[in-house]
Amino acid sequence: MRTIVIGAGVVGMATAYTLHREGHQVTVVDAGPGPGLVTSRANGAQLSYSFVAPLADPAVLPKLPAWLLGRDTPLRWRPRLDPAQWRWCLDFLRACTRAQSRATTRELLALGLYSRLCVHELVGREQPAFDFSSSGKLLVYQDPASYGRALAQMDYQASLGCEQRALDRQACLDLEPSLADIGASIAGAIYTPTEDAGDCLHLCGELERILRAAPGAVRFHFNTPVSALRTEHGRIVALATPGGDLQADHYVLAGGMGAQALARRIGLNLGIYPLKGYSLTYDLTPDSVAPVASISDIGRKVVYARLGQRLRVAGMVDIGAKDAAIDPRRVQSLQADVARFFPRLNPAGAPQAWAGLRPARPDGKPLIGATPWRNLWLNAGHGGLGFTLAAGSARMLADLMRGRRPAVDPGAFALSI
Secondary structure, three states: OEEEEEOOOHHHHHHHHHHHHOOOEEEEEOOOOOOOOOOOOOOOOEEOOOOOOOOOOHHHHHHHHHHHHOOOOOEEEOOOOOHHHHHHHHHHHHHOOHHHHHHHHHHHHHHHHHHHHHHHHHHHHHOOOOOOEOOOEEEEEOOHHHHHHHHHHHHHHHOOOOOOEEEOHHHHHHHOHHHHHHHHHOOEEEEEOOOEEOOHHHHHHHHHHHHHHOOOOOEEEOOOOOOEEEEEOOEEEEEEOOOOOEOOOEEEEOOOHHHHHHHHOOOOOOOOEEEEEEEEEEEOOOOOOOOOOEEEEOOOOEEEEEEOOEEEEEEEEEEOOOOOOOOHHHHHHHHHHHHHHOOOOOOOOOOEEEEEEEEEOOOOOOEEEEOOOOOEEEEEOOHHHHHHHHHHHHHHHHHHHOOOOOOOOHHHHOOOO
């Protein structure tokens, strides 16, 4: 089958790789000059297969007033005269029930654990260079009540096959001595030894290299924005681009926020809305006191991931941001979080700041599978889990396109019309 994948972020590149291995003649189309240059460029770098509980959770509701009205809070809302924003926010609130949150956690965990298998197969087969490490992930709690709720969540996830263990303060420090400066404030931690980390941008570049060199090489059309999906008799017949129409047998929307815009033009609302996030990348020195494991500061919603001799720090959710422009106040806030958590980080100069728009759906689940248009497929809306879920989502979509039943329940991620 001739298949065009629209989008060259990590989800699109993983999709192209998987479909190529399935025997598709694949073309990748992207508006940018290369792969992974938008949302995938400098994300949190954590492959958090087990930490997939959605943002939409009843525990979030009491925190919303302070988060949404504060200037220096992990989640910040800027209301706009935008029906899409208000619709997304209302759907998010509807998803903040215990039953919905647990169901979503169960479904995302199944996809996350499957994605871990797919990532490790990819790494073993191709040996891509992207600072990949399997150093585990440590969730650090400084509030006893939050830690208590986390223990209950850990027990629930254990019933679903998730391997995690609770650590007291001393066990946490024994595992990660870099946390010694905040040791007195640690209420407890949860450690997941099976989590990984890596540089998402580098993985996208490695996948391009692999696909260009493979027999029946994948074709890439960069600097090629898609302005429209041309339709006829219930099918997509071409993509409209500045260089002319592109045609294939099948088309995959995997372009993050671009997927929402293109789908709307043919009458589909994917429910994807941008949640702006920030990251800092520090170059480390021999004197840096930095973590080896991936760490999440649960109180401030900040994640830390080691990438060789660099440390990636990411966090913040801005609802209502128009673009990926960097807000200096958010960067300063993130730097202050780093200084509190790792006061002896001692980096080699100022960090590199970045901001990106996560393509999020209200319930936290991506859309993977068919659409009412017979040859149009979806792999979009992964929010902050695109890196984590890309490999599993791609394999799942490839199975659906071949008429095979995926290893993960496809109904959980199907588009509802």
